[in-house]
Amino acid sequence: xxxxxxxxxxxxxxxxxxxxxxxxxxxxxxxxxxxxxxxxxxxxxxxxxxxxxxxxxxxxxxxxxxxxxxxxxxxxxxxxxxxxxxxxxxxxxxxxxxxxxxxxxxxxxxxxxxxxxxxxxxxxxxxxxxxxxxxxxxxxxxxxxxxxxxxxxxxxxxxxxxxxxxxxxxxxxxxxxxxxxxxxxxxxxxxxxxxxxxxxxxxxxxxxxxxxxxxxxxxxxxxxxxxxxxxxxxxxxxxxxxxxxxxxxxxxxxxxx
Amino acid sequence: xxxxxxxxxxxxxxxxxxxxxxxxxxxxxxxxxxxxxxxxxxxxxxxxxxxxxxxxxxxxxxxxxxxxxxxxxxxxxxxxxxxxxxxxxxxxxxxxxxxxxxxxxxxxxxxxxxxxxxxxxxxxxxxxxxxxxxxxxxxxxxxxxxxxxxxxxxxxxxxxxxxxxxxxxxxxxxxxxxxxxxxxxxxxxxxxxxxxxxxxxxxxxxxxxxxxxxxxxxxxxxxxxxxxxxxxxxxxxxxxxxxxxxxxxxxxxxxxxxxxxxxxxxxxxxxxxx
Numbered sequence: 001x002x003x004x005x006x007x008x009x010x011x012x013x014x015x016x017x018x019x020x021x022x023x024x025x026x027x028x029x030x031x032x033x034x035x036x037x038x039x040x041x042x043x044x045x046x047x048x049x050x051x052x053x054x055x056x057x058x059x060x061x062x063x064x065x066x067x068x069x070x071x072x073x074x075x076x077x078x079x080x081x082x083x084x085x086x087x088x089x090x091x092x093x094x095x096x097x098x099x100x101x102x103x104x105x106x107x108x109x110x111x112x113x114x115x116x117x118x119x120x121x122x123x124x125x126x127x128x129x130x131x132x133x134x135x136x137x138x139x140x141x142x143x144x145x146x147x148x149x150x151x152x153x154x155x156x157x158x159x160x161x162x163x164x165x166x167x168x169x170x171x172x173x174x175x176x177x178x179x180x181x182x183x184x185x186x187x188x189x190x191x192x193x194x195x196x197x198x199x200x201x202x203x204x205x206x207x208x209x210x211x212x213x214x215x216x217x218x219x220x221x222x223x224x225x226x227x228x229x230x231x232x233x234x235x236x237x238x239x240x241x242x243x244x245x246x247x248x249x250x251x252x253x254x255x256x257x
Numbered sequence: 258x259x260x261x262x263x264x265x266x267x268x269x270x271x272x273x274x275x276x277x278x279x280x281x282x283x284x285x286x287x288x289x290x291x292x293x294x295x296x297x298x299x300x301x302x303x304x305x306x307x308x309x310x311x312x313x314x315x316x317x318x319x320x321x322x323x324x325x326x327x328x329x330x331x332x333x334x335x336x337x338x339x340x341x342x343x344x345x346x347x348x349x350x351x352x353x354x355x356x357x358x359x360x361x362x363x364x365x366x367x368x369x370x371x372x373x374x375x376x377x378x379x380x381x382x383x384x385x386x387x388x389x390x391x392x393x394x395x396x397x398x399x400x401x402x403x404x405x406x407x408x409x410x411x412x413x414x415x416x417x418x419x420x421x422x423x424x425x426x427x428x429x430x431x432x433x434x435x436x437x438x439x440x441x442x443x444x445x446x447x448x449x450x451x452x453x454x455x456x457x458x459x460x461x462x463x464x465x466x467x468x469x470x471x472x473x474x475x476x477x478x479x480x481x482x483x484x485x486x487x488x489x490x491x492x493x494x495x496x497x498x499x500x501x502x503x504x505x506x507x508x509x510x511x512x513x514x515x516x517x518x519x520x521x522x523x524x525x526x527x528x529x530x531x
Binding site (some may be wrong): 059060076079080082086088090092094095096098105106109110137138139147157185 | 426432436
């Protein structure tokens with residue numbers, strides 16, 4: 001791989017927690033290079049350290065060994081340059097703000113001019129299909145719509161990297177599949193590098209260029225599966241033999257679960 | 258929409274049942290008292306007797322009727338309770354903010370807060386009066402002391418209850434500390450702040466009345482104790498009881514109204530999944 005194309009370089013990352021006298025190894029020796037514009041899933045069961053890895057990449061926690069480089073720089077620098085957009089498991093919306101104002105929040109923090117903020121928020125809401133709900137309050141929206149607002153907010157800063165921490169895991173299967181398709185549409189329009197944490201095998205196969213399988217005790221990268229399904233991906237592909245074969249391949253690559 | 262309307266009307270129904278139930282119980286007791294006591298109005302008069310006493314035009318003390326006495330003394334007591342409440346609110350909020358800003362301040366200040374809260378007002382009021390030498394100032398101070406504790410502890414709880422992810426989001430956006438407070442922490446704590454205000458609003462009023470009883474210088478509490486000592490009609494006492502109960506309920510209700518005005522999320526009920 002050409003070094004210049006690497007967006008995220010994860011280099012021998014390890015994470016050890018001290019729980020009273022016990023040492024808990026959450027992650028050990030994870031190395032991975034992620035290209036610009038790639039869609040990568042971190043897949044694994046609970047306790048495999050996938051969220052820990054995401055939080056290390058996001059500069060929310062520091063690894064106890066190894067390092068993560070974003071465009072060759074530290075994660076702290078990347079964060080201060082507003083290179084991250086993050087979508088959480090729960091929508092994490094501000095109840096006292098309208099949908100529009102929620103999307104504008106990161107832009108307010110950047111002290112952008114009001115007109116610019118509104119223009120960008122409008123664009124993002126259009127992208128996620130919520131233009132008609134701009135003046136609603138979060139609690140007036142369904143769970144799926146709330147999560148769309150979360151995505152619009154994450155994209156408002158025009159980040160290079162979109163970090164998603166099991167964003168659709170609280171949604172029902174129908175809404176989840178719809179949002180999977182919408183997320184791919186958004187990704188193709190915006191060209192972000194996406195790091196997507198999930199414990200749903202089908203979801204990871206449907207979305208990703210590569211699925212990184214993490215195994216627990218201790219958390220480690222046990223396999224990387226290339227997903228060579230053509231793009232754009234359609235709903236029908238979910239029922240194709242190729243898709244089923246890839247799901248089986250990913251499932252087969254787990255160790256010690 | 259229909260179910261929503263139903264819910265609201267059932268709220269009103271509950272209130273109605275409550276008020277009617279209270280009146281019935283009161284009256285049942287009043288009839289019982291009437292049957293066994295020689296001066297039942299000293300123990301529990303009928304509600305209509307109290308209402309009649311409000312419209313009684315016969316002057317009872319220095320040319321004023323009972324209701325005139327009650328209302329003029331209510332003015333001075335409630336006004337001071339109001340000042341004390343506002344001061345307590347400001348101090349309580351500021352203290353919560355300082356405690357949030359510094360864990361050290363929290364550790365130092367919090368035990369004192371508990372301590373102040375544990376001293377009964379009956380013990381604290383004479384001390385405050387001895388220091389200030391002024392019944393008016395004492396009312397304000399005592400009302401403020403009683404207000405700031407619930408406001409402070411609730412607001413601090415609000416700061417601590419902020420969703421962790423909201424702070425993560427602030428961090429990822431490289432927000433400054435001031436921005437974190439203004440955009441996330443303070444707005445999140447507002448509902449808790451109002452919970453504190455709802456608790457302390459009637460307390461400030463009760464405290465102010467209690468302070469009045471210390472000195473014969475007007476005010477609801479002073480009239481209340483004179484009435485109890487039969488220096489004037491006992492109905493002054495009952496009118497004051499009713500007035501302070503109503504004002505207490507109204508003060509809590511008012512806090513709810515103000516909260517709804519300033520926080521839009523309170524105006525919308527949660528919707529069903531679409």
